[in-house]
Amino acid sequence: MEAVLFYLFGALLLGGAIAAMTSRSAVAAAVWLIFAFVNAAGIYALLSAPVLAILQILIYAGAIMVLFLFVVMMLQGPTLKSELKSIGDRKWWLPVGAILVALLNWMRGVNLEGFINDAPAGFGEIKGVAELLLNKYMITFEMISLVLLVAIIGAVALASNKKGMPW
C-alpha cells in the first residue's frame, strides 16, 4: 500500500514539475507547481513526517504560491500566449539532463549507513518537532525569526508614505 502510494505521489509530483517547466502560460506553470507541492506533501506524509507535510501545504502551496499567482495573474490574461520559448525548445537541456542522470547514478553508490534508520516512535509528530526546535536548535530558530522581523520592518519602511523611516 505504502509503495503504491509512494509511486503514485512520485509520478504525480514529477508530472506536475515537468508540466510546470514546459507550459507556456506562466499561470498554468504556477498551478502545476502547486500541484507538485501538494504531491510532495503526500510523500512527506508517507515518510512519517506529517507535520512537514502539513506545513508544506500550508506555507508553500497555500501561502507562497498564492502570492506568486497574485502577481503572475495580473501580468497575463487567460488568452495571452507567452513570447517565451518552452524549455523543450532549448538546446542545452540535453547536457544538463545528462549531468543530472549521472549524479543520480553516482548517488546510488553512496554509502548511506548512518543516514537511513527506522524512525523512532513519535518521530515527525508535532511534539518531536517542537522539542527539537525549542531545545536543540533554539538559537537558530530565534535567529530565523529575527531575520523575518527585519524583513517585516523593511517592508513597512518601504511601504510607508512618509519620507524616510516610519518612526
Add this chain to the structure above:
Amino acid sequence: MSVVVPSLLKITFLLTIILGLVPVLIWVERKGSAFIQDRTGPNRASIAGIRLAGLVHPIADVLKLMFKEDFRPEGSHKFLYALAPFLVFFIALLTYAVIPFGDFIEIAGVQYNLIVADLDIGILYVLAIASLGTYGVVMGGWASNNKYAFLGALRSTSQMISYEISMGLAIMGIMMIFSSLRLSEIAAGQGDLIWGFLPKWGVVVQPIGAILFIVAVFAETNRNPFDLPEGESELVSGYHLEYSSLKFALFFMAEYCNMVIGAALITTLFFGGWNIPWLSRDVIVSNVGIVMPIQLGLQFLLATIIALLFFMRAKREKNKFGDNRDREPVFMGVIATLSAAGVVVALGATPWTLGPNAASIYATLLQVGAFVCKVVFFCWVFIWVRWTLPRFRYDQLMSLGWKVMLPLGLANLVVTAIWLALV
C-alpha cells in the same frame, strides 16, 4: 477492513448531514432574509398546489440549473475555467475529515471514535486546507477573462491571506489552553467544569479568541459583511460572474458547505463541540431513566404545540385562497401530529430499561444531536449577520484585519501565555 467500513459509514453520515443541510440552508437564507426585511419571500414553486412555504424552491432551483446552458465565455482558459468550481467544492468538503461530531459509539464491545481522521495535527490540517480554499476562487476569477471576475479573485486572495493570520492566532490560544492540536482532544477537554459549575468551553476561557475566530471565519467563507469578492453592487457578482448551469451551482453549494464547516469549527473549538453542558456521558448513562423521559417529553410537547398551531391556523384561514394552498396547514399539522405520535410510541416502549449498552448508544446519539444543533444554530448566525450588517468597504476590511484583529490576536496570545505560566 476494520478501519475501512466504519470510516465509510462516518464519511457517509457527514456527507448526508452537510449536503442535506445545503438546500435547507438556501431555503432558510431566502426565507430568513425575507423575515428580516419584512417580506414574504419565495413561495411560488409548488408540487400539486402544495408550496410548503417555499421549501419546494430548492428543487426547482436545481432543475433550473441542471437544464441551463453550460456557457463558456470567449477567451477564457478552458481547463482552469472548468477546474475551478470542482476545486472549490472539493476543498470545501475536505475539512470535515478532522471534525469530531461525537465522542465514541460502542457497538458490540468495540469503541468507534466519531471522527473520520483523528489527526495529531488536526488544527494545522484545517488551516492548510483553508489556505488552499482560495485557489478555486482565484482560478475561476482569472480564467473567466472578465475584469469584474478578476477583481473579485484578487480581493478574495488578499482577504484570505489577511484573515488567515488572525484565524491562526485565535486558534493558538485554544491550542495553548488545551495543550493539544488534536481536535478530538480539544472537544473532549471542553466537557470539564471550571469551579464546578462553569463549562470549560473555548468561549469561556478564550472570549477574545472566540470573537476573533468568528470574525475571521466570516471573512474566510466570504460571507457578508466580508463578501467583497462577490460584492454585487461593485463587481456584479465577482469571481463566479461568468459561470452558469451546474458550475455555478457548485460555487453556490461550496459557499454553503463552507458555511457549515465554519459553523462546525466554531462549535468544535469554542462552543464545546459535542458536549452537552452539565450532562457528561457518565451522568447520562447512570441517569438514563430520568434523562430519556424528559427528552422525549420535551419533544412530545414541542411536536404537539406545533401541530396545534397549524390546526388553529387551518381553522382560522379556512378557504382563504380557495385552492390547494388551504390544505397546507392541515398537511403540516398531520406531519407534526405523526411525529408526536411517534414520540408516544417511543415512550411506551420504555427504551431506558434496555441496559447500559443501549444507554451508552443513547448518550452518543444525544451528543451527536447536540453537535448538529449547535452547527445549525451557527449556520443561522451566518445568515442572520448577512442580512443585518452592511458590507465593509475594502480599505475598512484591510484595516480591520491588519490594524485591529492582528494586534488583538497577538495581545490575546501573550496574555494567555502569561496566565498559563502563572497558574
